[in-house]
Amino acid sequence: MHILLTRPLEDCSELIIRFKKLGHIVSHMPLLKIEKKNYDDSFLNNSRGIIFTSANAIKFLDIKNIDKNIKCFCVGLQTEKKAKSIGFQNIICAEGNVRNLKELIMQNFETHEGNLVYVSGEIISMDLDLQLINEGYSIKRVVNYQTKHNNNFQEKFVNELKKNIPDIVFIYSQNSALSFLKFIKFNHSETQWMDTNLMCIGEKTSSILNEIKWKKIFLFNPGEEEFLLYKI
Known part of the structure; x- marks a missing residue:
């Protein structure tokens, strides 16, 4: 599966390694900058x-x-x-x-x-x-x-993401959800996520992204990411 992780690298580097060892393709797109x-x-x-x-x-x-x-x-x-x-x-x-x-x-x-x-x-x-x-x-x-929204994404990365939309996206906060929604609308990709499973922490986070049509929406707690892969 193709998995998109959206936290800063230091917060998800171990998860990236674990998912890759399981044979998954992992893309990393930090949605927020922490200052x-x-x-x-x-x-x-x-x-x-x-x-x-x-x-x-x-x-x-x-x-x-x-x-x-x-x-x-x-x-x-x-x-x-x-x-x-x-x-x-x-x-x-x-x-x-x-x-x-x-x-x-x-x-x-x-x-x-x-x-x-x-x-x-x-x-x-x-x-x-x-x-x-x-x-x-x-x-x-x-x-x-x-936290501030990260608007600096390389054009090559965005184009490759559009060509290979992830099967799973993990969103960890309401602020991240707002940033991701902004990214989707800016790139006019609202209709491209219908086969993607959205993983959110809490209903308030998922509700921000409800206007996008997803395959399924799951709620989770940090630490449950690998377990969720087996629910897909």
Whole structure:
């Protein structure tokens, strides 16, 4: 099968290698550019727990003054792997779902234990911090990166993609979905994806691309990509 991956290379390089070993053709088209933002880190030093819903939040985090033994809540396996790589010891991991992450936080961190800090990008799929505040938690959201649409695709790559439309496309965020829709419309390829299976994280992400006619639409969590191949 021909598979199109749309995350930045560092976030999907292992998946590219795995898919190729399975005999699949893999195209890579990063839909978003990730850029660091300056942020106030004063709240980080007094927190008893830290929350990540993206590996990018860890990538752009200044860790020198953070206690690596505090409770570290991660949304999925990739984020957990990144947290481990920079020294966090007490990691509690969900299964790629922010709602599950919220439940894990409530099960493993009492409101009286102290402050939580939620490190994220500008755009998030769910207001996790506000929901936890409503549950009685003291939490501060720190935004340390932003995403921008990537409009710089080589003409040769675009032409080759049009000639060989992928069997599967993986989309990981609402922002990525908006970028992909923009790409499809700019290249006037709306009618070319009827035999493509669209894999999206969450209904909100898939709904953005509903105006394109797909073969099938599947919802998934990060880490389930290889499993999904056997559902096609």
